[in-house]
Amino acid sequence: MSREVVVIGCGMTKFGRHDDKSLMDLLVEASIKALDDTGIENIKIDSVYVATMLAGELTHQTAIASALADQLGLLPAGAQRIENGPASGGSAVINGYQAIASGVCDAVLVTGGEKMRHVPGDKITDLISTMTHPIAEYIHGVTLPSLAAMFTRLYMTHYGVTREHLARIAIKNHENALRNPYAHIHQRITLEGIYKGPEAEVNNPVISDPLRLYDSCPVTDGAASVVLCSAEEAKKLGISKPMVKIAGVGNATDTLALSERKNPLVLEAVKLASQKAFKMAGLKPQDIDLAELHDAFEILELAESEDAGFFEKGTAHKAVEEGVTLLSGSFPINPSGGLKARGHPVGATGVAQVVELTWQLRGEAGERQVKNAKRGFCCNFGGFGNNVTAIILERV
Amino acid sequence: MSREVVVIGCGMTKFGRHDDKSLMDLLVEASIKALDDTGIENIKIDSVYVATMLAGELTHQTAIASALADQLGLLPAGAQRIENGPASGGSAVINGYQAIASGVCDAVLVTGGEKMRHVPGDKITDLISTMTHPIAEYIHGVTLPSLAAMFTRLYMTHYGVTREHLARIAIKNHENALRNPYAHIHQRITLEGIYKGPEAEVNNPVISDPLRLYDSCPVTDGAASVVLCSAEEAKKLGISKPMVKIAGVGNATDTLALSERKNPLVLEAVKLASQKAFKMAGLKPQDIDLAELHDAFEILELAESEDAGFFEKGTAHKAVEEGVTLLSGSFPINPSGGLKARGHPVGATGVAQVVELTWQLRGEAGERQVKNAKRGFCCNFGGFGNNVTAIILERV
Numbered sequence: 158m159s160r161e162v163v164v165i166g167c168g169m170t171k172f173g174r175h176d177d178k179s180l181m182d183l184l185v186e187a188s189i190k191a192l193d194d195t196g197i198e199n200i201k202i203d204s205v206y207v208a209t210m211l212a213g214e215l216t217h218q219t220a221i222a223s224a225l226a227d228q229l230g231l232l233p234a235g236a237q238r239i240e241n242g243p244a245s246g247g248s249a250v251i252n253g254y255q256a257i258a259s260g261v262c263d264a265v266l267v268t269g270g271e272k273m274r275h276v277p278g279d280k281i282t283d284l285i286s287t288m289t290h291p292i293a294e295y296i297h298g299v300t301l302p303s304l305a306a307m308f309t310r311l312y313m314t315h316y317g318v319t320r321e322h323l324a325r326i327a328i329k330n331h332e333n334a335l336r337n338p339y340a341h342i343h344q345r346i347t348l349e350g351i352y353k354g355p356e357a358e359v360n361n362p363v364i365s366d367p368l369r370l371y372d373s374c375p376v377t378d379g380a381a382s383v384v385l386c387s388a389e390e391a392k393k394l395g396i397s398k399p400m401v402k403i404a405g406v407g408n409a410t411d412t413l414a415l416s417e418r419k420n421p422l423v424l425e426a427v428k429l430a431s432q433k434a435f436k437m438a439g440l441k442p443q444d445i446d447l448a449e450l451h452d453a454f455e456i457l458e459l460a461e462s463e464d465a466g467f468f469e470k471g472t473a474h475k476a477v478e479e480g481v482t483l484l485s486g487s488f489p490i491n492p493s494g495g496l497k498a499r500g501h502p503v504g505a506t507g508v509a510q511v512v513e514l515t516w517q518l519r520g521e522a523g524e525r526q527v528k529n530a531k532r533g534f535c536c537n538f539g540g541f542g543n544n545v546t547a548i549i550l551e552r553v
Numbered sequence: 554m555s556r557e558v559v560v561i562g563c564g565m566t567k568f569g570r571h572d573d574k575s576l577m578d579l580l581v582e583a584s585i586k587a588l589d590d591t592g593i594e595n596i597k598i599d600s601v602y603v604a605t606m607l608a609g610e611l612t613h614q615t616a617i618a619s620a621l622a623d624q625l626g627l628l629p630a631g632a633q634r635i636e637n638g639p640a641s642g643g644s645a646v647i648n649g650y651q652a653i654a655s656g657v658c659d660a661v662l663v664t665g666g667e668k669m670r671h672v673p674g675d676k677i678t679d680l681i682s683t684m685t686h687p688i689a690e691y692i693h694g695v696t697l698p699s700l701a702a703m704f705t706r707l708y709m710t711h712y713g714v715t716r717e718h719l720a721r722i723a724i725k726n727h728e729n730a731l732r733n734p735y736a737h738i739h740q741r742i743t744l745e746g747i748y749k750g751p752e753a754e755v756n757n758p759v760i761s762d763p764l765r766l767y768d769s770c771p772v773t774d775g776a777a778s779v780v781l782c783s784a785e786e787a788k789k790l791g792i793s794k795p796m797v798k799i800a801g802v803g804n805a806t807d808t809l810a811l812s813e814r815k816n817p818l819v820l821e822a823v824k825l826a827s828q829k830a831f832k833m834a835g836l837k838p839q840d841i842d843l844a845e846l847h848d849a850f851e852i853l854e855l856a857e858s859e860d861a862g863f864f865e866k867g868t869a870h871k872a873v874e875e876g877v878t879l880l881s882g883s884f885p886i887n888p889s890g891g892l893k894a895r896g897h898p899v900g901a902t903g904v905a906q907v908v909e910l911t912w913q914l915r916g917e918a919g920e921r922q923v924k925n926a927k928r929g930f931c932c933n934f935g936g937f938g939n940n941v942t943a944i945i946l947e948r949v
Binding site for chain 2: 181204205210213217218219220223224226227233236237238240241248254255256259260261284288290406407409411412413429437
């Protein structure tokens with residue numbers, strides 16, 4: 158019934174520390190790359206979606222979508238900002254999709270970004286924590302690393318996941334990021350260095366037991382951008398790059414407080430968002446060639462890969478042991494380096510996942526290209542799994 | 554091509570000062586009223602849209618849409634927050650419309666709200682100013698009242714608008730608000746009291762010349778909410794109230810800095826957003842029976858009514874003289890009392906406009922009912938006209 162939507166352009170800034178650039182500079186840079194990538198000069202954009210979690214709090218600028226439309230010379234396009242915690246990017250892509258599928262727009266620009274590194278770490282940790290339950294969690298000093306630590310401990314106890322499994326995920330994602338010029342961290346890490354060796358305790362100090370420094374993603378500045386277009390309009394425009402369509406989208410919520418979940422081991426919102434996306438796409442997890450998952454902490458890559466349906470619950474760490482999720486494995490996860498090593502400029506992440514999948518499905522991913530990638534899945538994870546988006550892309 | 558969308562429920566909190574309620578309390582109250590108003594028990598909501606400009610900055614809570622979905626027992630509905638400055642509400646309604654029209658959702662809840670009065674006025678003025686141009690305006694101390702003052706002066710000089718014209722708009726909107734139990738300000742004002750009489754200078758001090766206290770809207774706490782549904786699904790549900798459909802939507806941007814506009818007297822984004830909405834609805838301004846306009850300052854009601862196409866440019870003040878826009882006039886504007894007297898909890902305003910139009914089109918507006926209201930128009934105005942939404946509702 159609704160119109161088919163394709164990704165016709167994508168781009169991103171280098172992720173990392175950008176002391177010399179404002180949030181707007183980053184959004185503009187990623188957007189211009191995505192617009193240029195369409196190959197169409199002065200492509201008409203009907204609406205601009207900006208995903209950012211903390212623009213107001215960190216850069217003292219609100220209504221930033223209008224500002225971006227103006228900076229880019231895209232007036233009088235519509236404009237709006239989507240804020241959905243760390244799932245802002247995924248939500249913006251879905252709302253951009255809906256703007257086109259509804260027939261209101263033909264082409265939209267979706268740009269996500271965050272500028273965070275200029276602010277002291279404790280302030281960032283506090284601001285990120287404002288997405289937890291204000292009474293059941295926040296006022297007790299709960300932070301995202303502390304929630305992830307409890308979740309990790311539960312997973313270790315219940316399923317036999319070990320610190321070595323977690324370290325292997327980090328090592329894989331750092332390894333992939335070495336092949337991604339846009340990644341924040343270009344650093345090879347080893348089991349010796351962060352887990353087994355004599356220096357491991359020093360290199361990798363405890364943050365929130367059992368989590369250590371290398372178990373979580375860095376604080377990153379950066380932006381990512383995609384141009385979405387109706388398939389019909391894209392044909393008219395004569396886009397020369399391979400077409401990648403948005404085959405399915407899903408968004409689901411779960412209890413805000415982690416303690417209120419029937420089974421805290423199950424990421425219900427990952428499950429339901431993924432099921433929606435698969436249903437819409439008419440596909441099954443087995444049909445997917447690669448995934449970009451929201452590994453703000455390694456345990457999330459593991460749990461999401463299970464709850465999205467790629468592995469039986471409680472078995473993904475076995476797949477890690479077997480190398481299934483390596484770039485060379487049968488089901489690569491986070492070829493980009495993931496949040497762990499590509500970095501996590503909060504509002505950019507969900508969009509960056511779609512950018513990576515598009516590059517992979519077009520065969521443009523260079524040294525980290527997944528062979529014969531035809532269908533990709535990504536999951537953007539808000540709060541501690543209380544708001545999750547899932548998106549499936551398919552090469553047409 | 555796309556599906557028809559109807560408003561099947563609406564509700565709002567009393568607008569005003571709510572020291573005893575949190576932002577979440579306000580969002581929940583308005584949402585429950587809107588859900589109840591559908592008359593359908595446990596109606597299935599597929600996605601929750603929350604419009605708020607400053608939830609993070611003023612209440613230290615982010616990702617608030619997931620929190621609302623949880624509070625309301627609407628899990629696992631999708632959820633996202635839209636921030637678009639003072640146009641957040643209109644943008645959220647349009648994105649909710651698109652979610653349904655695209656076929657992704659059947660029913661969505663759109664709730665806008667702001668909790669502002671607990672914060673000192675200078676902090677509010679500063680935070681609201683974060684939507685101006687950061688370099689061309691904000692750092693020079695430009696605030697929304699100062700922009701409105703310059704715009705008002707220009708209008709007075711160019712078109713012969715007088716302080717009395719402005720006062721008449723304020724008096725009308727205060728008068729209408731006396732008939733609206735949800736309005737923030739229930740106070741009759743007179744030409745004597747605020748403009749002509751011996752006490753006028755004292756009652757109505759200068760804020761930003763030529764603007765005085767009674768020329769601008771108050772700072773308000775409150776929330777408003779609508780339930781949108783596909784027309785098809787609404788029929789299946791057996792909604793008993795008169796159906797009101799979203800006939801047209803439009804969103805457009807203009808230069809962020811007021812000084813960059815070719816003709817600063819013309820609100821280009823109002824013009825273009827309105828034209829889009831009228832085109833989609835297949836209607837003309839003459840077909841509209843009443844309008845809710847964004848009168849954060851009286852001059853905006855005047856200018857919007859012209860640029861939306863209801864009056865020739867530069868003539869709306871004549872219509873004010875003739876009483877055309879009074880509740881008893883031939884084209885009532887802001888029967889609710891508008892931002893001026895109903896109040897302006899920033900994120901709530903665009904949604905409250907849709908609530909008022911729905912009540913009017915259903916014939917439920919009580920003492921302020923516009924006779925034979927069949928089609929209504931509303932305009933939500935972001936920044937200083939750099940981002941505007943227009944929505945047309947029609948009784949089916």
